[in-house]
Amino acid sequence: MGGATFSIPAWAEFAAVAVGSIQGAAYASGFRERRIDLFGVAFIGVATGLGGGILRDVSLGTALVALSSNWYIPVAIAAALIGMLLARVFSSIDPVITVLDALTLGLFGAIGTTKALAFGLPEVPAAFVGLIAAVGGGMLRDILLNMPITVMHVGSLYAVAAGAGTLTLVLLHDANVSVFLSAAICAAVVFAVRLLAVAFGWSLPEQRSLELS
């Protein structure tokens, strides 16, 4: 028990995967000198668009949704190739991409957290699994590109937004708010925190140690 998993229509799920894959390929296009080939771009797309869900399902010990249908992998590959070809277009409409990405971040976080709660996980690990579902694809992208992991560095509250939303969701779940409403509030919190951080340039402090006199 633990409640139902928040689900979204199939078209919305594929759209969210595609946004992730486009993002991954557009990010990879910044590394021209690396000689990444078309397979590399396709693989980055699969990892970025589907990686968060794969890490979520491996963490929960359940069958991988990404491998459950013939459509997820081709959608991710097609989106990655489009992201590569149109990298300049996507770069010129960067605010649109940021908005779509913030929406995707919230959806993946809400789906991941409610799925973890449905598997009986306690609140904190359920919110953590939702966080991983939201930011894990980008982490895999950076590992595959042999780059520092973006979300672990000073930026615009990407992981913090995801974590704030998934923690809100588990609190609402404890207060017996319905899955659908909790998930919607989670996605809204992620969306708001992320876009406010981008707009106002909010970021987390860098690591620092205490000076000892």
Next chain:
Amino acid sequence: MGGATFSIPAWAEFAAVAVGSIQGAAYASGFRERRIDLFGVAFIGVATGLGGGILRDVSLGTALVALSSNWYIPVAIAAALIGMLLARVFSSIDPVITVLDALTLGLFGAIGTTKALAFGLPEVPAAFVGLIAAVGGGMLRDILLNMPITVMHVGSLYAVAAGAGTLTLVLLHDANVSVFLSAAICAAVVFAVRLLAVAFGWSLPEQRSLELS
């Protein structure tokens, strides 16, 4: 159901693992200045020789074959140490290694894909799992060595060969061709594409975005 898994005699499986581990250690031997120690070499050998099968089994949510017997790990370690000691010999017989590696690539792809089909996966994810089983060990090797992932960069159709073979296999499976024959054709396709690519210098294009006027 979904059919039987293609299996090969135990000696052939150990030989394929050993080829992978030798390759991994020989590759690592190109990084002398890194001060990798004997444990590092052994670990690279385990990751390269057994990593593809481990990623396959984790993806399928089944017990790891690599941990099911006392022999896989020692074979991989022994092969890696031989690969390290004889790196110059293997480098001087590079064509032989390329041929053995192409054979291994095809076998791992065929085993992975038929196992995924036997677990009931649809065609595309089954071929993807076969691809990961074939190239995943090399990817893990590169991540552990903190190097760019070789198969994602312009080269001689390594991943393309594996993907062409595993996609052929799922098509033959749909046409009710027997597991053994499908797997043999898969391995032959991988072998032929890879060696033709090496011989003729075929490669995939680099990533490129459309110019906007």
Next chain:
Amino acid sequence: MGGATFSIPAWAEFAAVAVGSIQGAAYASGFRERRIDLFGVAFIGVATGLGGGILRDVSLGTALVALSSNWYIPVAIAAALIGMLLARVFSSIDPVITVLDALTLGLFGAIGTTKALAFGLPEVPAAFVGLIAAVGGGMLRDILLNMPITVMHVGSLYAVAAGAGTLTLVLLHDANVSVFLSAAICAAVVFAVRLLAVAFGWSLPEQRSLELS
């Protein structure tokens, strides 16, 4: 069959996780120029303190202990933030940290190996799972930091100490020694090998290939 899993009191397990997380954050604090933020430090703490156990449980195909309670993740995060703030203190008491870390290494190795044996794994893979449980957190830390993997390079017998202990444990298990005694001897072997190596500067040789005349 397979025997029981060696377990330690909850406070000791949390203390071991905290030692790992402190270590991870203190290591990360050496990379000031990287602009790692507080989330990055927290995530490194979770990966270092809980990563070995996560890799162990994924390898065994069982539910992740790290996600089974509300306490593991907050303990790891809190320890990482303390490790960051007090990095200079921990650096000034380096010998104490080395001793605590050697103890943790042995405990994680003993817990991992006995759990793998309880799941019915043969001796060699059981010892390997124990090794991964002991050194896997540090490996994940290095991958996340995009650094060469410390334990694979010339150092003071870190992985060798863990492997010697876990192999000793499986031999004692075969000789029908009780789980508790075997695990205690395993931890003692790891502790002794590691600290003797630090004290005497013992290390494994670097990779080397045979010269061919």
